[in-house]
Amino acid sequence: MQNKITKIITLLVLAFSFNACDDYLDITKEGEQSSENFFNSQQDYEDALIGVYDLLGTNYLNHILGEIASDNAYCGGERPDDVTDWQQIDDMIHTPDNEALRNVWKWMYAGISRANYIVEFQDKVDFSRKPELLAENLFLRSYYYFELVKFFGDVPLFTENRVSVADSQSAERTAKADVYAKIEADLTAAIPNLPWVQTQPGRATKGAALALLGKIYLFDKKYDEAATEFQKVISSGQYQLVADYSTIFLNNNENNSESVFEIQYSIGVEGASYDFLEGSEGNVAAGFMSPRFTGDRTNWAPYDDGNTFSTPVQALVDLYVAGDSRLNPTIFNMSDFVAANPAVTFDTRNEYTGYYNHKYMVYQESNLGDTRITHGNNYRAIRYSDVLLMAAEANLLASAQKNNPQDLLDEVRDRAFGDSDHRVTANLDNILLERRLELAGEGHRFFDQVRTGKTITISGFKTEKNELFPIPRIEIELAGNRWCQNKGYATSTCSTN
Secondary structure: OOOOOOOOOOOOOOOOOOOOOOOOOOOOOOOOOOOOOOOOOHHHHHHHHHHHHHHHHHHHHHHHHHHHOOOOEEEEOOOOOOOHHHHHHHOOOOOOOOHHHHHHHHHHHHHHHHHHHHHHOOOOOOOOOHHHHHHHHHHHHHHHHHHHHHHHOOEOOOOOOOOOHHHHHHOOOEOHHHHHHHHHHHHHHHHHHOOOOOOOOOOOOHHHHHHHHHHHHHHOOOHHHHHHHHHHHHHOOOOOOOOOHHHOOOHHHOOOOOEEEEEOOOOOOOOOOOOOHHHOOOOHHHHHHOOEEEOOHHHHOOEOOOOOEEEEOHHHHOOOOOOOOOHHHHEEEHHHHHHHOOOOEEEOOOOOOOEEEOOOOOEOOOOOOOHHHOOOOOEEEEEHHHHHHHHHHHHHHOOOOOOOHHHHHHHHHHHHHOOOOOOOOOOHHHHHHHHHHHHOOOOOHHHHHHHHOOOOOOOOOOOOOOOOOOOOHHHHHHOOOOOOEEOOOOOOOOEEO
């Protein structure tokens, strides 16, 4: 976690997919530590927890896919075949052999297996911070499971032990409703043991857990429960909107008053390569989504070179009306930049629209190695404006309001325009439109479209198929071909929702 939590390599032998290795295999000499005798002090638990946090860094992929799968952006890239797995998802022609989807699967389960390692040995040593540490661990495991359910629907549920090869080969897929029930229960149990403010930015807090629980309830269509949890965040007084929207995503404004949960990245620490992006300490998404400049680097300032993926579409840009202060901080307009900096040159590359994701771009900073994978911009996973808009939606659909949807929508929209003259009625369409405008470029759009059934504007989207991504074929095969594939992707009669 960015220069606040140092990555610690421990003795954990943990799976990166169900069947990557036998994570119970420890070959040790007498007197050496193994994964079975690792936990002997509070520091051992703290080190193991850092390992659980570490997998949050792979969220760069979930972020990118959440944008290019939606109607917000094209895949882009250098060529039409650049990162073919992403191009297929953009065109909605992905298959169970898509490697990007398998990476989401195995990286989220890697985080879960690391969390379960702590759960497995949670009773071995007592110390005063243990209830809080275990609560952080449950928050992280819930975060990873929520990502899996969003992508794949029914997934195997492991809660007590690390994910061994034997476990994965005998496990069944758990119904989405049951996975939701488990993570809702875990977050409910964790919340009382979490503080509102942590000494280290990036650690799970009470507000982050309440917001995540409310979001899961919203996806689970439990609107009354969602409204209740969001109201706890709002009434806590711990968060407020940043007055100037254009500053929210700047590197010098990380972990600001609007940040409910923020994934920490490090500046200038490579730790990876394009063949091992999951090991990166920087925010890889920023490098992938930045323009590909050419010529003299000094002309690009303050920006640096990127890979031109996730190019915003004109239809999104056109939704921002005059006076909306979110347009320029959200959409980088290359024509405007060149007009102000005539010496700038760049390559248009694939699916060039003239626009890039301004929230996550590479800046010229103290990067080492490849600047595209060492950019330190934190990922704002849950912002307070997101909570306000989710609360507006939940209260609108709840049987009994906990807060006025109009007030919640007005608060977000008034910040965007700097006045109260641009307010709109708080109906469902307007709230969802505001979510698109407020959160564009942040990776939420596709999943919002799916959960609300508003997918008609996604090119190539097939209903009763593309609401979920396919379970990676290799995972089904390694589990003995016992799992049914998600509907629309199966090559046989066995399929499920």
